[in-house]
Amino acid sequence: MPQALQQVNTPLIGVPGGRHLLDTPALLIDLPAMTRNIERMAAFARSRGVNLRPHVKTHKSVEIARRQVAAGAIGVSCVTLGEAEVMVQGGIPGVLITSPAVTPSKIARLIRLAQQARPGDVMVVVDNPQNLADLARAASELTHPLDVLVDYGAGYNRTGAATQAKVLELAALAAAEPRLRLRGLQAYAGNLQHIVAREERSAAAAGLRETVAGIVAAARRQGLNFDIVTGAGTGTHDLDSQENAFTELQAGSYVFMDAEYSRVLADGDQPSPFETSLFVQTAVVSTNAADWVTVDGGTKCFSTDSGVPLVAKGADAASRYAFFGDEHGKLMPPTGSQGSQAQRPALGSRVEFVTPHCDPTVNLHDAYHVVEGGTLVAIWPVDARGRR
Amino acid sequence: MPQALQQVNTPLIGVPGGRHLLDTPALLIDLPAMTRNIERMAAFARSRGVNLRPHVKTHKSVEIARRQVAAGAIGVSCVTLGEAEVMVQGGIPGVLITSPAVTPSKIARLIRLAQQARPGDVMVVVDNPQNLADLARAASELTHPLDVLVDYGAGYNRTGAATQAKVLELAALAAAEPRLRLRGLQAYAGNLQHIVAREERSAAAAGLRETVAGIVAAARRQGLNFDIVTGAGTGTHDLDSQENAFTELQAGSYVFMDAEYSRVLADGDQPSPFETSLFVQTAVVSTNAADWVTVDGGTKCFSTDSGVPLVAKGADAASRYAFFGDEHGKLMPPTGSQGSQAQRPALGSRVEFVTPHCDPTVNLHDAYHVVEGGTLVAIWPVDARGRR
Structure with missing residues (x-):
């Protein structure tokens, strides 16, 4: 070739x-600029007491993921199974797949990947009881339970259960299923990331934090522990990390930035x-x-x-x-x-x-x-x- | 991996x-549908007495290029040098590069490619005297002259000389340069391809044919022979093939079609x-x-x-x-x-x-x-x- x-x-x-x-x-x-971005977000997450599991859909690079982990990230988030396969192969720990694996082909690939990785190093979100049952059936091939997070639609509803009741129903199903291990909750509001007016973005994010806190409290009352509460993009990282609503951030674009996000994150005279x-x-x-x-x-x-x-x-x-x-x-x-x-x-x-x-x-x-x-x-x- | x-x-x-x-x-x-498209365009070109050198920027596939050539195409058109490299490597003849190769890196790759291919199987357009001189200098490494076509802007002016005078000036320079071989003229009007109203597209294409015929006649009077006159996209293939203005068509999208071109090529009740x-x-x-x-x-x-x-x-x-x-x-x-x-x-x-x-x-x-x-x-x- x-x-x-x-x-x-x-x-x-x-x-x-x-x-x-x-x-x-x-x-x-620009390597010095990217390095500063990686260090700044890691320091920011530390200062807020939240974990960072940056989204690799932005860069799709094992080398950059390694640098993010070296700076303090606990793993990476991936939207496709193919991204997750590349990251596991590259030795990146703590891989969260942020979109459901639904078709038989994708579930088979997920199970192979989970078996290759160390237990806990591959997690996937689930938003549907049928899909949960399919995952549990396939997970019987694994030597360890499959780690799942319940996906909440967060008003964006690209994926995710639409209501608190549906979230709790899925969480209870996952907790009751020995071949699955319930790890937490995902609440990603893609619709808030690009709101340029900071006050509007701030108010919307506050509403989401309140909802998420309510879901997590209700889950705890039922003995369902959401150890991980993940969400946030580059546009809301500073908002979603307030009040302990989320345990971790999955922002990705901060590593590079672009014309759009530079407009969103500028705050008055502050770049x-x-x-x-x-x-x-x-x-x-x-x-x-x-x-x-x-x-x-x-x-x-x-x-x-x-x-x-x-x-x-x-x-x-x-x-x-x-x-x-x-x-x-x-x-x-x-x-x-x-x-x-x-x-x-x-x-x-x-x-x-x-x-x-x-x-x-x-x-x-x-x-x-x-x-x-x-x-x-x-x-x-x-x-x-x-x-x- | x-x-x-x-x-x-x-x-x-x-x-x-x-x-x-x-x-x-x-x-x-859909293989049967693609096969019919390939055959229909080949038959259409034959019926109009023009050659077909379909653009591979659409499909970027050696296998599809082979099928187009097997159905009667005389070669393929490529916009990037990388596409041309892939096609030559795949054994596709008659490769025309429809955008100028300008930087030292691109010129070096072009010369390597022209040396690998049989003489005449790699052609490139040129729209600038400085670029023409650079190509001639680099072509001294070749064991045969480098084939060039003069690029005319055709009112679109993405690339191409802007006027008939500039086209003739470039053609004369190419003809006088022993390390280059003047093969013809390119006149691609990208701005006409997507005009949905057929009458408007037809009138604009007629204007272009007249201009192109005028340039070719003027060149002949100066002893500059444009053996190849190439242009046309899927949107104007039936217009540009009239009146012998063009000797060949470089349409590409016809092989697949898409939502946009289906609207353009539908003619009243005729799909x-x-x-x-x-x-x-x-x-x-x-x-x-x-x-x-x-x-x-x-x-x-x-x-x-x-x-x-x-x-x-x-x-x-x-x-x-x-x-x-x-x-x-x-x-x-x-x-x-x-x-x-x-x-x-x-x-x-x-x-x-x-x-x-x-x-x-x-x-x-x-x-x-x-x-x-x-x-x-x-x-x-x-x-x-x-x-x-």
Whole structure:
């Protein structure tokens, strides 16, 4: 097979100025910024007395998961079984699968994975009595019980039981089933993460904390212990960690940040506590149009679900990007400056962008190009890219 | 490394009803429908006396390219050098790279590729005198001249020289350069492909044909022969093949079709001449919400640049899909039927969708699950996925 892009760029590792010689488009990590983000969130969780089990759907990388665990995370959260398989294979402990495993194929894979891992290192959420019975039947093949958390819809209702009564019913079923071990509760409110107005987000999160505390108290009265209460994303990590409603946070995007979350986490004059550490480097491949230059990153390089990439380096920061097909972007200098050649990046020059939404953008790339200043210091695979 | 999805599903090949047992989400090809599309476009091109060099950015598959060539295509078009590398490695002849190779890294890869392939089997477009000089310098390493086509912006101006004068200037430079061989002209009007109103699309395409014919005539008067005049997408294939303006078509999406192109190619009561042959199969993973069920395909499974997936099988066709995060979709029964349990797909059941936009959706998947009726007959890799 032809060389993958990471192999094309491997000879540039350690070469002075290698960042500016990359085969493009290339997904970049600013290593010092990412390291600060990892340390900041770990310190934040410690200061609040909650555990951190960061979501790897953002980065899908064993190397980054290792760094998160080394900084204090108790494990990782995964949305797909394929992500969990990659993490267990990579030696990452404490893997929580945050979406139900429902079809026979997925349940068979889950059981194989749970058997490979140490007891307790693979946990899965459940939101349906039929699914719970299917898991229990399959778990009879295991030499240890299967760890489950009951999933609560939390008003978002992507997955999860819809009411406290349904949560308690599932928890009682799990507790009564010897082939399962009830570990806790998941309450993830995806709909709150991206509310930009802090007061509105804060009020909604307070309501969720109250509901979750009520569910946990009711469970305790029935002798159902939710040792783990997990939830929270990057958008609500500071809210969900108040009042001991949650025992752990599953925020993920903080490691990279993106255009969207930077808006959400900025608080008045205070910028986000996390820095943008993820970028995409493109090259200018055509300069014939009067009002734009064309760069080699399009809909197969940047996710299209949340706005457009923002210029970080290599062009006037006020230039606007527009999608221009699978492999191209239109980069327009600021209005009023079209006549100025100084504003137009030259053919072959590099333009780096902040990603519009980090998770689905990462999923379009096979490798991270890890940089410190102008130096490429490593290339890491996006190990779980495309794993379902 | 953990098993990739194609390996998970490989044991299902040939198993009766295997289509309904797949690990999900799974990208599906309806093989008879795709085969008819390939044959129809080949027959259409023959009937118009034009060549067909279909664009592989749609499918990124050596197997599908082989079938297109077997049906009469003279080669394939590629937007990235990585796609071209995969096709040459797979033995596909007549590879045209439809975007300029500009950076030193890309030019070095192009030269290596041209040397590997038979003379004439790798061609690249050029839209800039500086890039032309760079290519000529690099081509001195080749044992044969490098084949180039001059790229004309065609009013779209993603890449391409902006005017007839600039096209002729580039053509003269290429013709005068012994290390290059001038092969023709590219005029791709991406902006015309998706105009739904047929009369408007037709008028715009007629204007382009006139311009292209004018450029070619002017070139001939200067002794510059454009043997190849390439352009056209699925949206304008029947227009661009009129009046001998183009010698070949580079349409790609016709092989699969999608929600968007089906709207464009329908002509009054006449449906599109091409059938939808690409689908994504999801499974229902949560059924607790009152107004929807949740399926396991989200923004990492369907492209988000052009509307939403449409139900093809497994649920009421009038159900609406909404994106629901990286790995999930919200599937809502038709308004007014929320109370009817019969309308709600059961937990674990399969729902298949027409993709909103085929090219970037394919790019999210590692493998095609090739089906005939209820049988999985093959699994093909998306060979060039992620190749830049």
